[in-house]
Every structure is written in C-alpha cells, then in structure tokens.
Amino acid sequence: MKYLNSKEVAMIMGVHVSTVKRWTDAGKLPCYQTPGGHRKFILRHINEFLAKNKKKSKKVNIVELEGVKDRKLIQNIDHGEYEKLLPVFIKQALNADGNRLKTTLTGLYMKQYLLHEIYDALVMPVLESIGDMWANNDISVAEEHLASNTIRNAVYALGETLERKDYKDNSYTLSLALSGDEHDLPLIMTKQILEIKGIPVINCGRNTPANSIKRLLKKFQPDKIIVSLTYIEDKKLAKQELDDLLKIASKTHAKIYVGGAGIQYINGQQLKNVQLLHSMSDVAQI
Numbered sequence: 001m002k003y004l005n006s007k008e009v010a011m012i013m014g015v016h017v018s019t020v021k022r023w024t025d026a027g028k029l030p031c032y033q034t035p036g037g038h039r040k041f042i043l044r045h046i047n048e049f050l051a052k053n054k055k056k057s058k059k060v061n062i063v064e065l066e067g068v069k070d071r072k073l074i075q076n077i078d079h080g081e082y083e084k085l086l087p088v089f090i091k092q093a094l095n096a097d098g099n100r101l102k103t104t105l106t107g108l109y110m111k112q113y114l115l116h117e118i119y120d121a122l123v124m125p126v127l128e129s130i131g132d133m134w135a136n137n138d139i140s141v142a143e144e145h146l147a148s149n150t151i152r153n154a155v156y157a158l159g160e161t162l163e164r165k166d167y168k169d170n171s172y173t174l175s176l177a178l179s180g181d182e183h184d185l186p187l188i189m190t191k192q193i194l195e196i197k198g199i200p201v202i203n204c205g206r207n208t209p210a211n212s213i214k215r216l217l218k219k220f221q222p223d224k225i226i227v228s229l230t231y232i233e234d235k236k237l238a239k240q241e242l243d244d245l246l247k248i249a250s251k252t253h254a255k256i257y258v259g260g261a262g263i264q265y266i267n268g269q270q271l272k273n274v275q276l277l278h279s280m281s282d283v284a285q286i
Helices: 006-013 017-025 043-052 054-059 071-078 082-094 098-110 115-135 141-159 185-195 210-220 235-249 261-265 280-284
Strands: 173-177 201-203 224-228 255-259 275-277
Touching (some): 071 098
Parallel strands (some): 173 201, 173 224, 224 255
C-alpha cells in the first residue's frame, strides 16, 4: 500500500498544500497521522473525499504523480475518451505495463467516471480484443495470459483504492464461476461494483462446483446469487452445473443472475429461472 504525503495529494487534487491541510483539519479529507504529526494518505482517502465533493474532481491528475508525462493520455483520461484509450490500454497490457494500466483506471475513476462504465467501455472490450488476437494466432497463449493477468492485477489494485460504504443490511450476494470456468476477473469487477453501493459480496471465485455451495447458502443465506459464464469449453458440463445450481437455489429465497459470454448456451427452461446480465452496467442495477 502506497502512502502519500500532503504535497503529493495537493498535486493530485490540483490545489495548494494549505488547502489539503485545511480539509484534513476540518475532517473532510481522511488521513492517517504519524506520532510525529505528519499526515499520510492513501488513494482511498481521496476517493472518499471526491465521492462527497464531486466538483473537486475537475482538477484531479493522478497520472503525472506516477511519473507519466504523456499529455495525450492525460487528456483522454480527463475527457473519458474510451475509444482513444482502447489501443493504448491493449498496448500497455501486452507490454505488461501494470503501472500505467492501474494509473489509467485510477485516473478515470478519480475523474468521477462510473466504475461499471469504465469496465464496460474499456476493460471488457480490451479483454475481448486480446482474446481475438489469440484466436487469430496474432499472439501466443503465454502473451494472452500475461496481458490478461496484467489487466486483472490492475483491476484488483483499483479495488484497493475504492471508497467503502457501510453495508445497507445483512443481506449477502454470493458470486461464483461454475466448474470448468477458470476466469475470475468478471467476479472481481462485480464484487467491486456492488460493494461501493454497500452490498456485501461473498465471492467463491472460479471453477466452483455447484454442489459445493450448499453450506455457504445455509451459512450466509444470500438473497442473490451471481453466476459468471465467461468461457464454456464443455457445454454439457455447463448445462448440468447450472441445472444443479438452480435446483439447489430453488430451496432458498435467492434470486439467480447469470452473465458472461456463455449465456448464449442457456436453454429455455433455465431462462425461466434466471435474470441475465449483459454488462457491468446491468450488475450496477441489481
């Protein structure tokens, strides 16, 4: 976890150091204080402040603090130019430039662009493009894995900076990818989107057999279950797993949501018992 001093926060916020000190003294901008009285900040503190003071985001600039002097990148982040950011993001991922990926995502979020919008307009299209490059033999399996993992790490790092809200109630959402699906990035993004809304998420992760969640359902009694079907290699297994999950969930009060590219393989009978999620924007509406 990287700590920032008052001068660095002032640089990010585009204000004088005295303004940062005034905000902290007034209790508006959270910070840690060392025994010697020095103020230490993390990006989450700034995001919590910006969530309550959205107009202050206009001057925010996280990019230069990270040593990036690319004016075009800064401008594209400022204006949310996703189409212009797409080729840059792909290049950063293929070059394993995790720092710039994280800075790009953090910069957009601190400019008050919606998290689900960032994922729908930038991260998901980039992942799809990288997958297509692998399918067309433009990159190797190793390169595809490296790029995808670099993006995953950047998304996870962004999650560490997000503001945290008190949970609305004791109702949980359970999320998982069923047996045979090794992708967990959509689950990570889903958890972040819901938790900044104050909805606690129990994420079981990838490759989770449907029959293995029975005890979790009894323990947490979730009112929602989100299933990610990102990649289906064995359609028969996927259908059986979803049938098993629907059967188990039918004994609870939980509502079932299913998202991912694999939803095209859901049959008519299964569709009667689930609500489809076509995007991260749909997740944000849950």
